[in-house]
Amino acid sequence: MSLCVEQIRHVCTLGAFESVLAIKRAVPIVHAGPGCVAKLWTTLGSQNGHQGSGYVGGHAIPCTNASEKEVVFGGTDKLRKVITNTFDVIDGDLFVVLTGCTSDIIGDDVGEITRKFQAQGKPIVYVETGGFKGSNLIGHELVLGAIIDQHLQPQEVEPGLVNIWSSVPYQNTFWSGDIEQLNILISSLGLKPNVVFGPDSSVDAINDIPKAQYNLVISPWVGLRTAEQLKNKFGTPFLHYPALPIGPTETSKFLRTVGEFAGIDPAVVENVIRKHEDRYFYYLERAADTLLETRLLPRRFITVADSLYALGIARFLTNDMGLIPEKQFITDDTPNDYQSGVAAEFEQFTSGIVAETVFSNDGGYVEEEIRKLKIRSRPLILGSSWERVVARDLNAYQLSVSAPIGNELVLSKSYVGYNGALQLVEDIYSVVLNDFM
Amino acid sequence: MAIHLNLSQATIREKRLKSIVGYQGTIKDLAEQSQSGCLKNATRGFSQATNCNSGCAQGYLSTITDAAIVNHGPIGCAGDVAGANAGFQWGQSIRDWNQRNVRIINTNMSEKAVVFGGDQILKEGILKAYERFKPKAIFVTTSCASGIIGDDIESTIKKAEAEIGIPVVPVFCEGFRSQIWASGFDAAFHALLTRIVKPAEKKRPELVNVINFAGSGRAVITEIFGRLGLVPQFGIPYSNIEEISRWSEAAATISICGTLGSYMGNGLEQNFGVPYVTALQPHGISGFDDWLTKLGETVGKEKEVEEYLAEQKVLAAPELEEIKFKLKGKKVVVGMGPSFAHNYIRFLEDLGMEVVWGFSWHYDAKHDHGGCPSCTVELTKTDKDIPVSVSDQQNHEVINLLSKVKPDIFIGRHPGMSVWATKMGIPAIMVSDEYSAFGYQGTIEFGHRIIDALTNNSLAVNLSKRINLPYTEWWLEQDPFSFQEQKNKKRESENKKNVAVR
Numbered sequence: 013m014s015l016c017v018e019q020i021r022h023v024c025t026l027g028a029f030e031s032v033l034a035i036k037r038a039v040p041i042v043h044a045g046p047g048c049v050a051k052l053w054t055t056l057g058s059q060n061g062h063q064g065s066g067y068v069g070g071h072a073i074p075c076t077n078a079s080e081k082e083v084v085f086g087g088t089d090k091l092r093k094v095i096t097n098t099f100d101v102i103d104g105d106l107f108v109v110l111t112g113c114t115s116d117i118i119g120d121d122v123g124e125i126t127r128k129f130q131a132q133g134k135p136i137v138y139v140e141t142g143g144f145k146g147s148n149l150i151g152h153e154l155v156l157g158a159i160i161d162q163h164l165q166p167q168e169v170e171p172g173l174v175n176i177w178s179s180v181p182y183q184n185t186f187w188s189g190d191i192e193q194l195n196i197l198i199s200s201l202g203l204k205p206n207v208v209f210g211p212d213s214s215v216d217a218i219n220d221i222p223k224a225q226y227n228l229v230i231s232p233w234v235g236l237r238t239a240e241q242l243k244n245k246f247g248t249p250f251l252h253y254p255a256l257p258i259g260p261t262e263t264s265k266f267l268r269t270v271g272e273f274a275g276i277d278p279a280v281v282e283n284v285i286r287k288h289e290d291r292y293f294y295y296l297e298r299a300a301d302t303l304l305e306t307r308l309l310p311r312r313f314i315t316v317a318d319s320l321y322a323l324g325i326a327r328f329l330t331n332d333m334g335l336i337p338e339k340q341f342i343t344d345d346t347p348n349d350y351q352s353g354v355a356a357e358f359e360q361f362t363s364g365i366v367a368e369t370v371f372s373n374d375g376g377y378v379e380e381e382i383r384k385l386k387i388r389s390r391p392l393i394l395g396s397s398w399e400r401v402v403a404r405d406l407n408a409y410q411l412s413v414s415a416p417i418g419n420e421l422v423l424s425k426s427y428v429g430y431n432g433a434l435q436l437v438e439d440i441y442s443v444v445l446n447d448f449m
Numbered sequence: 450m451a452i453h454l455n456l457s458q459a460t461i462r463e464k465r466l467k468s469i470v471g472y473q474g475t476i477k478d479l480a481e482q483s484q485s486g487c488l489k490n491a492t493r494g495f496s497q498a499t500n501c502n503s504g505c506a507q508g509y510l511s512t513i514t515d516a517a518i519v520n521h522g523p524i525g526c527a528g529d530v531a532g533a534n535a536g537f538q539w540g541q542s543i544r545d546w547n548q549r550n551v552r553i554i555n556t557n558m559s560e561k562a563v564v565f566g567g568d569q570i571l572k573e574g575i576l577k578a579y580e581r582f583k584p585k586a587i588f589v590t591t592s593c594a595s596g597i598i599g600d601d602i603e604s605t606i607k608k609a610e611a612e613i614g615i616p617v618v619p620v621f622c623e624g625f626r627s628q629i630w631a632s633g634f635d636a637a638f639h640a641l642l643t644r645i646v647k648p649a650e651k652k653r654p655e656l657v658n659v660i661n662f663a664g665s666g667r668a669v670i671t672e673i674f675g676r677l678g679l680v681p682q683f684g685i686p687y688s689n690i691e692e693i694s695r696w697s698e699a700a701a702t703i704s705i706c707g708t709l710g711s712y713m714g715n716g717l718e719q720n721f722g723v724p725y726v727t728a729l730q731p732h733g734i735s736g737f738d739d740w741l742t743k744l745g746e747t748v749g750k751e752k753e754v755e756e757y758l759a760e761q762k763v764l765a766a767p768e769l770e771e772i773k774f775k776l777k778g779k780k781v782v783v784g785m786g787p788s789f790a791h792n793y794i795r796f797l798e799d800l801g802m803e804v805v806w807g808f809s810w811h812y813d814a815k816h817d818h819g820g821c822p823s824c825t826v827e828l829t830k831t832d833k834d835i836p837v838s839v840s841d842q843q844n845h846e847v848i849n850l851l852s853k854v855k856p857d858i859f860i861g862r863h864p865g866m867s868v869w870a871t872k873m874g875i876p877a878i879m880v881s882d883e884y885s886a887f888g889y890q891g892t893i894e895f896g897h898r899i900i901d902a903l904t905n906n907s908l909a910v911n912l913s914k915r916i917n918l919p920y921t922e923w924w925l926e927q928d929p930f931s932f933q934e935q936k937n938k939k940r941e942s943e944n945k946k947n948v949a950v951r
Contacts, residue, residue: 016574017524018554018581024525039919045593045624046841047501050865051528058864059531068919070865071844075498083597083625097495097932101845101924103917113523113594114625117563143523144563144594373524376554376581397531401550416531418538 019375019398020055021318021343021415022183025141027052027148028155032108033069034181034188034209035218039104040068043091043122044112046077048143056148056182059397060415061422063182074098078114087120095129095136105215106163108155109138116142130162135215137162147345147373149318152180153237159218160241167222174203174274175224175242177235178256181209184320185417189426190256194230197257197429200284201267201276222246226274230256230266232319232357233350254357256324259332259433260289261362292430299437303333306444310409312336312387316378316395317414318344319354321427325394325413328433330361335392337367338385343414345373382406392440409443452642452716452817457603458621459639459712461502462629463490466711467814470499470628472839473930476794476807476828479837483814483821491933499841500863501624505633507553507590508533510620510640512540512686513693517552517584519574521567521602522592526624527555532864540663540687552582558594567595568605575609575617585690586616588640596623618644628841629811631708631786638713641685641693648721649697655680657744658696658723660704660713662686666884666891673888677745677753685713697721701747703740705883706730707788707822708813715817727818729827730788732886733796734762734769736824765889772896777801779903782854782870784808784847785862785880787839791824793860794835796886800896805854807837808847810863838930842866848920849929851875858902874913876902 026048029040042049053070057063065072074097076082076090091109098107111122126138139158141151156177176194179187188210195205195212206220207213227242227250229235239250251273257266264285271281303309313335315322319342329335337358346354351371358367372378379402382393391408393399397418403410412420413427427436453460462468471491472479482488503526507518511533520527534551541548556574558567571589578587589606602619610617618640622633659670659681667683674681679700685693696702702717703726704710714725728743729736738758745754779802783793790809797804816822828835840846842863851859851873859870859877870877878898880886886895918925 015557015570016519016554016577017527017557018552019550020524020527020530020555022524023528024523026525027528042498045501046499046628047504047529047624047630048525049498050500051504052525053528053865054532055528055530059535065865065868067917070868071497071499071842072869072919073498075496077496077499077628077841078593078625079628080625083593093494094496101495101921102919103921104919113563113592114597117594117597143525144558144560146559147524376577398534398550401548404548418531418535 017374019379021373021375021396022147022149022345023052023055024143025145025148025151025154026110026112026143027056027183028141028151029073029110030056030148030182031152031155031180031209033066034213035106035215036213037067037104037215038106038108038218039098039102040073041095041098041107041109042073042075042112043087043109043115043120044075044078045114046075048112049073049075052148055416059418060182061185061417061420063422068102068104074102078112083114083118086118087115088125091120091122092125095125099134105135106218107134107136108158109136110141110155113142113144116140135163148183149180149234149344152183152234156238157241160221160238160245164219164222164245166246167220169225170223171225172202172204173206173220173224174198175206175208175221175227176230177227177238178230179320180234183415184318185413185415185422186426189424190428192424193426193428193432197263197267198228198270201271201274201281203274222248224248226251228253228270232323232354233346234320254323255327256320257429258324258427258436259328260292260430261331262324262327263429264289288430292434295434296437299441302441306441307448308390309444310335310392311389312338313392313394314338314341314382314385316341316343316393316399318342319346320344321414323354323357325427325436326358326367327361328436330365332433333437336365337361338387338391339381340367340369341378341381342369342371343373343375343378346371409440409447411440411443452712452719454643454716454720457619459632459635461627461632462635462811462813463627466816468629468811469814469839470811470841471933472812473933474837475834476825476837477834479812480821480825480829483825488814493843493932494934495845495932497844500630502627502630502633502636503590503592503622503624504529505630506620506622506636508536509634509637509685510588511551511553512537513688513690515585515689516588517554517578517582518588518590519571519578520553520555520590520592521558521571521574521595521600522556523558523594524555526592527553536663543663543665544687552578552584554578554581558592563594563598566598567600571600571602571605572609575606576613579613579615584615586618586645588618588620590620591623593624596626616644631811634709635712638716642713642716642720645690645693646696646717646721647694649695651698652700653698654700654748656699657681657748658699658702658717659683660685660702660710662705662883665882666887669888673741673757676757677750679748679750697723699723701726701744703728703744706786707816707824708786711813711816725818727816727820727823729795729824730792731888732792733799733892734889735799736792736796737888737892761889765893768893769896772893772900773801775900776896778803779858780805780854780856782806782808782851782856782859783861784859784866786810787812788822788824789862789880791822791828793880795824795828796892797860804835805856806850807835809837809839810842812839844869845920845924845932846929848873848918849925849927852925853929858899871909872912872916872918874909876906876909878902
């Protein structure tokens, strides 16, 4: 963690209320100051692909709006009142109480209040997410942890059912498209994804988490804690696949790995891969002329992103597109314990190529480092909206792939898989072509 | 109310202006209770996420071109910075400037700092901001966490200031300290009035300070003021420290928004002798007439203003008539900050529309010059008494009321609210630009914007058919304001009548 941060790429622990919003008909109840929700949804929502309020986001989120009175005399009475009335007012299937700095510092006993509602049979859990505890990626795991600990019950395992822990809702801008693409990939192997987040999600799927035969963590580090927790509580085995599969090289490797883990007939897996790859290369063959012949193509790329997108994109551009990675900036406040493992993944490229990784969530430092790089030809910077300034100054091509993204409206788009790779190629080379046309 | 520049922080609006966030009744009752001094805030048994004063304070100050901000708190307290930066890109873009990012550093307060104190990381943040940006001034915005753990902000700031030799100014805006986010504007202006604005060395009789936001109306105002022999100086956004230091030289200060400008305008008047023009807002014809006339009276340009307005009236008359004909009797609900809300209510009524409800996101019982806000008083001068309520964007009240009164259109301001009317199938307009409906041409433009919104409502209609609102049937059957406590029972029955009639 950097001492101080500029141009922020993630928010604080409490930002994980967005993970609750990613579950259909799940409702966050925020016990914090009046501005926390609005501030956090700016970075995670309105300025990140313009992801809006949806069903019960934004100003619809029940919140105690803690004032001086609650800070001085305690906020439990107000919280109890807001929870009680939320059950009458808001139409939801699961309620998650999240606390902010005010509550956590003064020491409101939120657990005691919540347990009383739980004892009445209400579907409610609580999680302490005071902002000083860390990033919203940590908060995301804390929310899932609270649901696992306080809400989930052991169930009979359903063969073939898989929980996928990958893109972090709202933080990873393309999360809902990513989940749809991962579901398609996993389904193509004959497995059944249990859809916890996104357009096909439901609280039923949450309740079914213990039914899964496997947990799949598709991410450098986020989600590992969740999978370990599920293994401890329900004995569910998990597979950790560190790279987000983008493009044929990584996605085919991913499918083979999952297939082997789940004991799927290799012939089935190879058949699936061949179909996907055939389609991918049909399009890539047509694109090849432009990929080679357009003026001023980028040869080298810089990534400024969460470890999830940075690794996935770097693997694809290096292993499949023939580009060369410059410094890769990992901005998700990766916990120290995971950093060397994540860095090691950036050493596994084709042709013995190794990328230098820099871990920092201070965008100001990242900008200084980018300005120091000496790059021949026009570089490609894959980062957030913050990088648009430095990209203009360095005459670089810029594509927004990581939070916050204010300059693009993102709906179902995803860079995951074979189709996602085609999308990424379209987007990068459209930036190049738009630059002079 | 006097603005005390000897204090380190601005007094919050609840205490200074008797401001409230909970009320329901009518505009005449609201004005009467404010004037008699017995207006009380209603608290709520159920509440939803609103905004805090920190967002206003650091968002506003972040647009000063050669200053930097150090936000002392956990990283989430800088979550609004992406939004401030989006606004800053827009402001630079409409000025054809080379675009850069806002200069805000967050001290990334961790559990360790909460336990052992955050003074050291604050000092490091200030030094880092100085090293990175070489600013002319640094503003330090506080957070809930820094406030509760009791960091000695002022002493840390003084030490840092001694090292770097530029003004380092505290802006006290802990989220919990005020329920009224506009207190954050006051906190920002207090910092400027105490440490940046200097006594005038010479007076400039032609110069008028114009307090605004992004300032899209600069060209129009420059032209109008030019005809009056006046020169506008827009700010505070997109000004530099040196320019702000000389705001004391102007002949007058005027604001695009009464809520925004009250502290700075009156602070300049009381402490630097620059008269503040307390007029209606320049939205709609009567508002613009009043705004410019009062400015003319303040700076001795009555005749020029009269001539200009007479000319504009003739030019705009045919188009205004056409708009009024098309909008006559259309039912509208307004939801904005208090000054915008009460000014837009008057403006929309002037267009012949029927304002069936007015929400204001807070309400100041008085402004810093001492009187009840002029836009509120103005609405009491007609026979009609408009039902109004005050809520800090409490979504459950707004949705419940809209579902009952079913207006032809919702006109709102502030992000994240107008969209809910759209989700209900109601045409909606969000007034994000403070110069919407400014002056005669702006009024005509806005009239057409309403007509367009009423002409094709397919987005809202289709959306409302396929999505569900997050509210239970039970709630939508209740009185919209039933969670407001300390209600006056008599007014409650009257209010039910207001809601039920429609």
